[in-house]
Amino acid sequence: MALSELYTKYNRVWIPDTEHVWKSAEILKDFQPGDTELELQLEDGTELHYPLEGGEKLPPLRNPDILVGENDLTALSYLHEPAVLHNLKIRFVESKIIYTYCGIILVAVNPYKQLPLYGDAVIHAYSGQNMGDLDPHIFAVAEEAYKQMARNNKNQSIIVSGESGAGKTVSARYAMRYFATVSKSSGNNRVEDKVLASNPITEAIGNAKTTRNDNSSRFGKYTEISFDKRYQIIGANMRTYLLEKSRVVFQSENERNYHIFYQMCACADQPEFKSLRLLSAEEFNYTCMGGEIEIEGVDDRADMTETRRTFNLLGLKESFQTDVFKVLAGILHLGNTVIKAQNSEKSSVNSSDPHLSIFCDLMGVNMDNMCRWLCNRRIVLSAETVVKPQPQERAINARDALAKHTYAHLFDCVIHKINKALKVPGKQHSFIGVLDIYGFETFDVNSFEQFCINYANEKLQQQFNLHVFKLEQEEYMKEDIPWTLIDFYDNQPVIDLIEAKMGILDLLDEECLFPQGTDKNWLQKLYNFLGSKAMFEKPRLSNDSFVIQHFADKVEYRCKGFLEKNRDTLYEELVSIMRNSQFRSSLYLLMETLNATTPHYVRCVKPNEEKLPFEYDSKRVVQQLRACGVLETIRISAQSYPSRWTYNEFYSRYSILMSQSELKSGEKKQTCRMVLQRLIPDSNQYKFGRTKIFFRAGQVAYLEKLRSDHLRAACVTIQKHVRGWRQRRRFLHMREAAVTIQQYIRGKRKIRCTVTALALKQGWAAMVIQRHCRGYLMIEEHKALILQKYARAWLVRRRFQTMRRLVLNVQLSYRVQKLRKKVEEQNKENMGLMERVTSLSNAHSHGMEKIQALEAERSKVSNERVALEENERKNKEKANQAIAVLQNEKEKLIQVNKVLEQRLKDTTQQMGDNFEVMKTKLIEDLEREERLRKVAEHSSELQKEDTEKEIETLKEENRRLREERVRLQAQLQEDQHVYTEMQEQMQQLTKHVKVIPDLRKEINSLQMQKDEAEKTIKAQNQQARAKISVITRQLLGEASEEELIRRLHEEDVDNSGEIDLLAAFDGMEKAAKVMENQLREQKEAYGSRVETLEFKNEHLNKENGQLQALFQEKNDVNHNIAQEVARLTADNMVIPELKQQVSELTRNKHELETQLQDQSTEMTNKMKELSKDLQLGVEEERSQRRHLEERILEMDRSKDEMERNIVELQEENQQLQKSHQSESEAKNRLREETSRLTAENMDFEEQQDMKDRLIKKLQDQIKALHTTHTANQKEAPAVPKEYLGMLEYKKEDEGRLVQKLILDLRPRGVGVHIIPGLAAHLLFMCVRHADYLNDGNKLKSFMHAIISAVKETVKKQQENFQILSFWLSNTYHFLNCLKQYSGEEEFMKHNSPRQNKNCLKNFDLSEHRQILSDLAINIYHQFISVMEDALYPMIIPGMLEHESLQGISSMKPTGFRKRSSSVYEDRDDHARGEPFSVTSLLQQLSAFHTCMDQQGMETQLQGQVIRQLFYLIGSTSVNSILLRKDLCSCRKGMQIRCNISYLEEWLREKDLQGSNAMETLGPLSQVAWLLQVNKTADEDAAEIKQRCSELSSVQIVKILNSYTPIDDFEKRVAPSFVRKVQTLLQEREGSSQLMMDAQYRFQVTFPFCSSPQALELLQVPSGLHLDFVTLI
DSSP states (O other), X not given: OOGGGGOOTTOEEEEEETTTEEEEEEESSOOOTXXXXXXXEETTSOEEEXXXXXXXXXXXXXXXXXXXXXXXXXXXXXXXXXXXXXXXXXXXXXXXXXXXXXXXXXXXXXXXXXXXXXXXXXXXXXXXXXXXXXXXXXXXXXXHHHHHHHHHOOOEEEEEEESTTSSHHHHHHHHHHHHHHHTOOSSSSOHHHHHHHHHHHHXXXXXXXXXXXXXXXXXXXXXXXXXOTTOOEEEEEEEEEOOOGGGGTOOOTTOOOBHHHHHHHHTTTSGGGGGGXXXXXXXXXXXXXXXXXXXXXXXXXXXXXXXXXXXXXXXXXXXXXXXXXXXXXXXXXXXXXXXXXXXXXXXEEOTTOHHHHHHHHHHTOOHHHHHXXXXXXXXXXXXXXXXXXXXXXXXXXXXXXXXXXXXXXXXXXXXXXXXXXXXXSSOOOEEEEEEEEEOOOOOXXXXXXXXXXXXXXXXXXXXXXXXXXXXXXXXXXXXXXXXXXXXXXXXXXXXXXXXXXXXXXXXXXXHHTSTTOOHHHHHHHHHHHHTTOTTEEOXXXXXXXXXXXXXXXXXXXXXXXXXXXXXXXXXXXXXXXXXXHHHHHHHHHHHHHHHTSEEXXXXXXXXXXXXXXXXXXXXXXXXXXXXXXXXXXXXXXXXXXXXXXXXXXXXXXXXXXXXXXXXXXXXXXXXHHHHHHHHOXXXXXXXXXXXXXXXXXXXXXXXXXXXXXXXXXXXXHHHHHHHHHHHHHHHHHHHHHHHHHHHHHHHHHHHHHHOOHHHHHXXXXXXXXXXXXXXXXXXXXXXXXXXXXHHHHHHHXXXXXXXXXXXXXXXXXXXXXXXXXXXXXXXXXXXXXXXXXXXXXXXXXXXXXXHHHHHHHHHHHHHHHHHHXXXXXHHHHHHHHHHHHHHHHHHHHHHHHHHXXXXXXXXXXXXXXXXXXXXXXXXXXXXXXXXXXXXXHHHHHHHHHHHHHHHHHHHHHHHHHHXXXXXXXXXXXXXXXXXXXXXXXXXHOTTOTTHHHHHHHHHHXXXXXXXXXXXXXXXXXXXXXXXXXXXXXXXXXXXXXXXXXXXXXXXXXXXXXXXXXHXXXXXXXXXXXXXXXXXXXXXXXXXXXXXXXXXXXXXXXXXXXXXXXXXXXXXXXXXXXXXXXXXXXXXXXXXXHHHHHHHXXXXXXXXXXXXXXXXXXXXXXXXXXXXXXXXXXXXXXXXXXXXXXXXXXXXHHHHHHHHHHHHHHHHHHHHHHHHHHHHHHHHHHHHHHHHHHHHHHHHHHHHOGGGHHHHHHHHHHHHHHHHHHHHHHHHSOOOOOOOOSOEEOOGGGHHXXXXXXXXXXXXXXXXXXXXXXXXXXXXXXXXXXXXXXXXXXXXXXXXXXXXXXXXXXXXHTTTOHHHHHHHHHHHHHHHHHHHHTSOOGGGSTTOOHXXXXXXXXXXXXXXXXXXXXXHHHHHHHHHHHHHHHHXXXXXXXXIIISOOSTTOOOOOOOOOOOSXXXXXXXXXXXXXXXXXXXXXXXXXXXXXXXXXXXXXXXXHHHHHHHHHHHHHHHHHHHHHHHTOXXXXXXXXXXXXXXXXXXXXXXXXXXXXXXXXXHHHTHHHHHHHHHHHSOXXXXXXXXXXXXXXXXXXXXXHHHHHHHOOOSSTTSOOOOHHHHHHHHHXXXXXXXXXXXXXXXXXXXXXXXXXXXXXXXXXXXXXXXXXXXXXXXXX
């Protein structure tokens, strides 16, 4: 469809306006080709004939209201300047929305007001979202950059530009804050805090107050934020551009110098600044030029504190800060230095100038040199150097140039230090750059600074145009749409004009090289060389300016000061140092960096010059839109296919225009193609892509027109039929009334015509006749009625009696049949009962016989017990005799020990004397044969080295053997310790004889381990002795060469033999001491054994009447025997050692006899005697050992006999228990049968009146049976097994128990019929047993193991919902058990007497309860986190996007072009799967509730969980509504309310109304109500205030401003109504935050709930595999 066809009546257009730039008008008459004017009507009602130039240039069309206020300007159907301007105005002024997308650009309008849009909750809301899912925001751009960096592994850039005061610095700061929040570094260096802390410093030294902005950045800044491979911040780096150095020495009216100067002056009285000798800002020339000293609402003193704090946070030292402040103070004092003119060619500075003196003092320079070179200039010639005085003006310029250079170098130094502080160790993986730079600037007077700024913006605009062009081309290629060349503005000619050869900058550099170069000469060169350029103009009325046609606008530059600012040098420097060349190189590097990254654009717009909040000046805004490239983006988009809708959006929106056949086709893509081909025949007006439909400009508006026309026609049709129905109904009602009136009127007329006197008389006579006739007839009729009444009554009574008899007969027959059936059943049951009674009586007789047999066995056991006591008495006598014998042996050993000690002492003394004699002789031999020794020295040394090595090896082997022996002895001691602990456990577990065989096996195993250890030690000792003998033989065998050498070797061997002999004597002495100690220990052991036997005898006498005490007595005997065996075994270990020592001494003796045969005959004889004595001692020890072994064998035989007796008694006891148990079971069954029959017979007694005799007979039989049963009970009382509700386990099985009940237990790993909380109850039963034994160590160890195991399980399965639910429930039950059975009165109120009896007796576990409570809280929070993670993706689609009410579409297509690449729709649908709905949400909640219910979680705890989940649903939904303008509509409110009702119904189904979960949905319910309610009158505002009590004023205003109609039949909320609501809400106190805290957690409580479960009735399921525990 041609665009001109849309200029029809009722459509609106935009026409130019001098005040508002554009104004709207409505077309009064359709446009026809050839018309020269349009008939329009303005909004104020004025009619206007708008002339058309040549009949072709039509005014731009206005978009339908449904498209106004879009999030993306490119989604507008008509794309042109007035549409963009109007859309921004609607969003900014009416909706109070400051961010708008324009394709890839984010347009940010400065509100000049603090808005609640930047909290951490908002950051978390945008984190992870796609660009376009939520409302436009600076955080959305930052998230898109962060996501593309992580996904594409490519560096990103965010380019923030705009005029001064547009909010560039704040936008860049918020972008960096977003990165710092979402990418927290894992270390402790807090890099993100340092990155944010750099902003106050850079703003202090680089920002100043201008006429347009109180905090204007006077430099460009590119901040690279570095990330590692995990995309966490690891550092940052800043690069600065275009610092406005001239501001240091000059400020325009109502402007200030840089903030840092005023901050220092405000703190001049502080001690750390007194050395700078600062004055107030009014007294320094460089700070008072603009006349503005203070800024309203800014505290310079507080800002200085913040600046110094950030200096410290960045780690900049105090010395560096002091130097910075010194330089800054020096610049201020330099500006106050007075330069006086001596004449027109000469100037001077007073050497006593106080400010210059302070400057030189602070800067550390010579004052005389400063006075000289401020007023003079050095000129270097070819042969000499000339110093030339300078006039006052040039001297002042030199002073200012020095100040500017000093400040510039200081600025660079501070930035360098900041970069060093922001650089941390680590390799940069990628970065995101944030560029904060001036936008295009144009003033009344534009100079060198504006020229550089606009030049930089030309470069940035060129890069922006190419990037937009590239993205458009990529979008077309991805959607398989033919690409056509788009004409876009190319500013390359302007860039060439500035930077090409012989361009503006080139000519400027050339003129600066001439000493006499002036601005006039440079300007004339521009006129001469560039006058013919299209982009360069010469002003008509000025000779000191030139004009450049920039991409944004024409700018006139005044040439004054260009050369001076371009040079910007001191007199001591060469003019060849060009500052602008450095600027060009830095600009080139910046463009190179930006081209290597993916750019993201933020264009900041200043809405008005007065800095008024939410005031919109269309002239200023459109000027900035033209300058920042927004309109160029719109123009490029408008040339192609600007409107792009997905097939689903198009189908949903325009299905109303489809026919029935098209709707029935089913395929949405094909349907959309058919509809578009029918509605828009020109196929060039749209293109079909893979996932989208592309429209030319105006086509969407045309479709909207068709849609509105169709809806309007439908409305007219509905109105027509409704009005016709109403009129017809009204007509019929009027017609009926008219007919009725006519009847009455006609009747009156008829009466008037027919009524006469005769007619009245006749009528009266007829009435009298009728009365009499009717009276007669009435009498006759009355008689007939009386007869009929009686007849009918008789018939009814007869029929009733017949029916009653019939019913009674039926009831009687039914009852008789039923009674017969019951009697037959009762007879059968009686017969069975008689059979059972007979069998029971037989069983009873057999039981009595068994009891009599058991009585006989019992008497037999008693006799055996008496025999055992007699044997025990005999054993005791034998033990006393053994003790006496051992005491005699001990005395003999003591005497032998004394004799051995005396002999050892004499032998030692004699050997010492012999050793001295031998030593003297050896010394003489050595002196005599010294010369011969030297001959054999070499061979002797070699042999000695070999010998030493072998000796070292032997020593090392010996040491290792000793360590092995010590280790084995320690192991034996540990085994003995374990054995002792087991014996103690045997004493404690007195009632459980089943443990005895296990302990006996363990004793045997320990005995075997001990024997193996002895064998190992013996074998190792034999190996060591063999090695020693081999080495000795080798050493002795080699001494056979010369007689002298042999003699020397024999002497060495003699010495070594003497030393070994001494060692052997020492070992014997130690062995004797060991034997004495062992004998002493044996005596003590025998004494303790005697005491034990006496105690055992007393115990047997006391417990003679109890069979279980006999078992314990035997256990004690066995225990004592085992101890005796262990002690005797330990004694036997001494004999091998003595044998080894004797053999070693014998071998040494023989060796010494052989070697000292000629020298020490007497010593040999003594050794023989000593060896004989030792052999006698060994023989005595052997005889003692044989005697002890015989005793041990006798004790073993007696122990075996006792064990056999014990086994027999155990078997008999088990048989008795089984018989008692079977008898008890039989009696219990009989009792149950009797009670059941009694109850049945009582029912028969009530129902069977006709069978009294039979019932009486049965009752007599039952009574007889009951009497027999009672007699049997009296004769043999039942002994049922009664459990105590405890689980017994061994201490070494603690790990297995925890493993089975906690670590390996899974919710579905056990049978289905296990009661909830079984694991907790079983664990508590184990705790009760430890308390019952009063074993504190065992209880403490077990509790610690439980807590550790639960923590480990939860940590390993922290993402497993079922495991967390299971252990949250069991931890809660376990905590309740500890409270319920703690013995505290507050927890025992609902206990049964049996439960009170089961309370803990010995330990207070309150500390463990607190630990368990903390553990349960941790499990609860992890449990909630897992559920929230599973539920969160369903909330927005299910609660907000899913349309529960079919037929009410609450969404409108956005047309937003997202950054994500296009893909095939089917592939995308396959990846996404079915979208979530409210049903999905309810199914997930049901799954959670079912799992918690199956795990036996307490109802109150379930309510707390559901309440937390409902809060997440409500808060997430409210936050999404606040950040999504497309969700703020009346129909969406209806959908939300419907979904809330589903949640409420779900709570009722699950019986969770008492959880207060619906209260958490209060804010969401109020939001839904607010979207549906009328929003026009004052009463509506008051109702909103009253009803929306849970919403803050900020949230209410945000929703009202964001309210968006779905179609033309709804209206927007008027700004006046919003102001009314704001006024009413001013008194409300509450949070000023926009977002709800979705991460808030309610405080969890664990209410105590008494468990009715009886511990003594619990059974351990076999599926748990706990066969190593015992239920007692």
